[in-house]
Amino acid sequence: MKVILLQDVKSLGKKGDIVEVNDGYARNFLLKTKKGVEANNKNMNDLKLHKANQDKIAQEQLEAARELGKKLEESKVTVSIKTGEGGRAFGSVSSKEIAAAAQEQLGLDIDKKKVQLKEQLKSLGTFHVPVKLHPKVTAELTVNVTEEA
CATH class of the missing domain: 3.10.430.100 (Ribosomal protein L9, C-terminal domain)
Structure with missing residues (x-):
């Protein structure tokens, strides 16, 4: 199962990474503890928009600096x-x-x-x-x- 991480997970990945994990691990740990969400089309689009927004904010901070x-x-x-x-x-x-x-x-x-x-x-x-x-x-x-x- 593909999962988008909402938090850093030790030995798995950082926030915003898309990782492939076992179904049981995803359902019983990552999704239950809100450390990740299923990588479906809606969530992938949300992630893309969030990253674009973060890039824009980082660019504005760089210009201000x-x-x-x-x-x-x-x-x-x-x-x-x-x-x-x-x-x-x-x-x-x-x-x-x-x-x-x-x-x-x-x-x-x-x-x-x-x-x-x-x-x-x-x-x-x-x-x-x-x-x-x-x-x-x-x-x-x-x-x-x-x-x-």
Whole structure:
């Protein structure tokens, strides 16, 4: 019996896959626990429409991420930290502070988890920080670290 999986099933397939299984396994497990539906014409058409809709949504998200990436590439964020004698920094600038500064100065809502700092910024100057907006889109935000007045 051919079954369209509605959920990931270990050792069988992922959600949306069409798999061939024994009739008993399909009736007694997959269909009963709502992990799959029979692969008839109506369900196949529904699956096709659902996949087309998902592809359209994914494309829209990719376009939005590219647009936001262009804005980030052109933007500059300034973050100030306390410094001691000789310009040595007392603390460091974290991804959380960079995301908050982008929200405050640019009005762009960036998740702190998407700001990819290899290490925290512990000195004054200008840095290019990668921001992963989408699995296919990574933009560089210019961060200017200045001395707190």
